[in-house]
Amino acid sequence: MKCPNCSNMENKVIDSRTNREGDMTRRRRECLNCGERFTTYERIETTPLLLVKKDGRREEFDRRKIMSGIQKACQKRPVSIEQMEDIVDKVEKYFQESGEKEVSAVTVGEKVVKELYNLDGVAYVRFASVYRDFKDANEFLSELRNFVKNREDH
Known part of the structure; x- marks a missing residue:
């Protein structure tokens, strides 16, 4: 995942949480280069509607x-x-x-x-x-x- 601040690809996951339905994961990440923290979301990919x-x-x-x-x-x-x-x-x-x-x-x-x-x-x-x-x-x-x-x- 690319850092939105410095574009570095190296980061670590600090925290992960799944929503109530279990179909999405929220991850807090920290850039190993600049220390910027940012949030990403993962969703199950389905057939496009x-x-x-x-x-x-x-x-x-x-x-x-x-x-x-x-x-x-x-x-x-x-x-x-x-x-x-x-x-x-x-x-x-x-x-x-x-x-x-x-x-x-x-x-x-x-x-x-x-x-x-x-x-x-x-x-x-x-x-x-x-x-x-x-x-x-x-x-x-x-x-x-x-x-x-x-x-x-x-």
């Missing part, structure tokens, strides 16, 4: 894109980075375990919407409004009313 976009294009599943959308929806909300990462992990794991090699972007988006619904109402409505491409304020209000009604029923 392809997203089928609305226009028929196919692209590889990208955790960063999903995380970016979730972060925008959760901006200035009491939602931690760990909670956001958990959503991305759940979504990715769900589709990896499905055994499908291709999945529609719509299905992935709906899974994210469902996870946000259970986490934070404002983030849910924000994400849904962009993802579902609300055309006007009435669609936004309608979604908000449904959300509030469903929360009151439970």
Whole structure:
């Protein structure tokens, strides 16, 4: 692993931790040249999952894109980075375990919407409004009313 400070390839692992699901290892490393400490993550490599976009294009599943959308929806909300990462992990794991090699972007988006619904109402409505491409304020209000009604029923 190359040191991000001096680019030296010689380093030692100081600490290793596996996440709860056991599918990722976090390692703290120290460069043997400059002493810089840095973190690396190891993930099990799986068969790439392809997203089928609305226009028929196919692209590889990208955790960063999903995380970016979730972060925008959760901006200035009491939602931690760990909670956001958990959503991305759940979504990715769900589709990896499905055994499908291709999945529609719509299905992935709906899974994210469902996870946000259970986490934070404002983030849910924000994400849904962009993802579902609300055309006007009435669609936004309608979604908000449904959300509030469903929360009151439970």
